[in-house]
Amino acid sequence: MTPFLIIGLGNPGKEYDGTRHNVGFNAVDAISQNAECKMQNAKWRKRTTLHAEILECNIADHRVILVKPTTFMNESGHAASALVQSCRLSTVDCRLIVLHDDLDLPLGTLRLSRGGSSGGHKGVQSTIDALGTNDFLRLRIGIGPNVTPDGTRIPAEDFVLKRFGKRERAIIDATITHAVKTTTILLRDGLSAAQRFANVE
Known part of the structure; x- marks a missing residue:
């Protein structure tokens, strides 16, 4: 059974939690x-040759491999490429899904799409470069805007490495719950149904 690869982008290490x-x-x-x-008592396992931690399980009658790259964000493509080759996966059938933060989306917003540019996200760009294509699914999780309450813009490279405040954390936790439901709908009912569920204001 050809698996679905669901890759979450991030930086490894406690300092980035x-x-x-x-x-x-x-x-x-x-x-x-x-x-x-x-x-299924599925457990995370570190796979050095795949540059990732992976967890394998079945969701909605599909084999799923969850992935957290063990490289830093700007080298995330190593894990994507290694896993796509290992699983003999084609991006054409929409079985590669990348979940990542998006500074251009307001906090708490989700967008499920196929293809498109990296939008300046280095982890997404690394994935595009490593695969040689942008033809994969992306579930973008809004974390913006990068401004203070008085309207001062915070440099993106600083903003993304800051932790959420208490109010923001509650919003993002609810958004992640929505993202989990979106992936289940995607696996069970397909892309169009998942987009209708995810892509709401």
Whole structure:
């Protein structure tokens, strides 16, 4: 059975836990707590040759491999490329899904799309470069805007490495729950149904 690869982007290491740039990791961790995965007693395993931690389980009658790259964000493509080759996966059939933060989307917004540019996201660009294509699914999780309450713009490279405030954390936790439901709908009912569910304001 050809698996679905669900890759969450982030930076490894305790110092990055809870930062805005790591919501992709948070999302795949949340997917791993899916009741079906838990019933299968699936565990995360570090695979050095794949440059990633992976967890394999079945969700909605599909084999799923959850992925957290063990490289830093701007080298995320190494894991994507290694896994696509290992699984003999074609991006044409929409079985590669990348979950990541998006500074251009307001906090709490989700967008499920296929293809498109990286939008300046280095992890996404690394994935595009490593695969030689942008033809994969992306579930973008809004973390923006990068401005203070008084309207001062925070440099993107600083903003994404900051942790969420208490109010923001509650919003992003709810968004991640929505992202988990979106992936389940995608696996069960297909892309169009998942987009209708995810792409709401």
